[in-house]
Amino acid sequence: MNCEQYKPLLMKNPWFAMLPxxxxxxxxxxxxxxxxxxxxxxxxxxxxxxxxxxxxxxxxKISNVNREGKEMVLTWLTAGTWFGEISMFDGLPxxxxxxxxxxxxxxxxxxxxxxxxxxxxxxxxxxxxxxxCERIRTVFxxxxxxxxxxxxxQLMKRLVMLSNGWNAASQxxxxxxxxxxxxxxxxxxxxxxxxxxxxxxxxxxxxVKYGKIKLLEPEALRSQSDL
Numbered sequence: 001m002n003c004e005q006y007k008p009l010l011m012k013n014p015w016f017a018m019l020p021x022x023x024x025x026x027x028x029x030x031x032x033x034x035x036x037x038x039x040x041x042x043x044x045x046x047x048x049x050x051x052x053x054x055x056x057x058x059x060x061k062i063s064n065v066n067r068e069g070k071e072m073v074l075t076w077l078t079a080g081t082w083f084g085e086i087s088m089f090d091g092l093p094x095x096x097x098x099x100x101x102x103x104x105x106x107x108x109x110x111x112x113x114x115x116x117x118x119x120x121x122x123x124x125x126x127x128x129x130x131x132x133c134e135r136i137r138t139v140f141x142x143x144x145x146x147x148x149x150x151x152x153x154q155l156m157k158r159l160v161m162l163s164n165g166w167n168a169a170s171q172x173x174x175x176x177x178x179x180x181x182x183x184x185x186x187x188x189x190x191x192x193x194x195x196x197x198x199x200x201x202x203x204x205x206x207x208v209k210y211g212k213i214k215l216l217e218p219e220a221l222r223s224q225s226d227l
Contacts, residue, residue, distance in 0.1 A: 049087035058104025
């Protein structure tokens with residue numbers, strides 16, 4: 001299929017935009033379009049890798065279930081974000097589940113096509129290693145967040161990370177996320193999250209809306225979250 005119509009959105013992603021023009025064309029020639037409905041599972045933990053994905057529309061939740069059966073949310077992926085590349089390179093099963101938080105449209109590069117491309121053009125490996133390194137840095141940031149920061153600082157850091165996306169197309173000042181989702185993300189109660197959000201709103205750092213949070217002072221949130 002012809003995926004050229006999605007190129008303007010894809011080019012807003014810094015990693016994708018830095019790829020050589022010839023590589024971009026090759027990837028677009030390989031891609032397929034995939035639609036999934038809200039609540040539908042896209043990828044399953046421990047499943048074999050079937051391809052690499054990019055969100056075009058909607059939102060994808062990346063999560064796991066712990067031994068007690070409780071869902072542990074890692075992040076949400078929005079338009080312009082590529083994901084699913086880790087299992088493509090190490091050949092191991094998927095590390096997390098992924099579900100559509102809303103009706104979503106994605107691009108998919110099938111694993112066989114992707115590996116044929118790399119075999120034919122090994123000079124492309126450094127470009128994809130950059131994507132993997134960015135992913136590792138994001139994971140390190142999340143680990144740092146949970147090792148010593150107060151819950152308030154964790155919340156501020158996550159709000160900033162969600163506004164930036166996971167290598168997403170552009171920063172968003174308004175995040176579509178419920179307080180219940182934030183509670184699951186930080187492994188706490190909705191009531192605790194509500195109190196923290198109300199405090200941040202009184203400080204005029206954010207504005208709390210129904211199902212949304214607007215970042216009024218993202219730089220202040222970023223700097224204060226490291227305290």
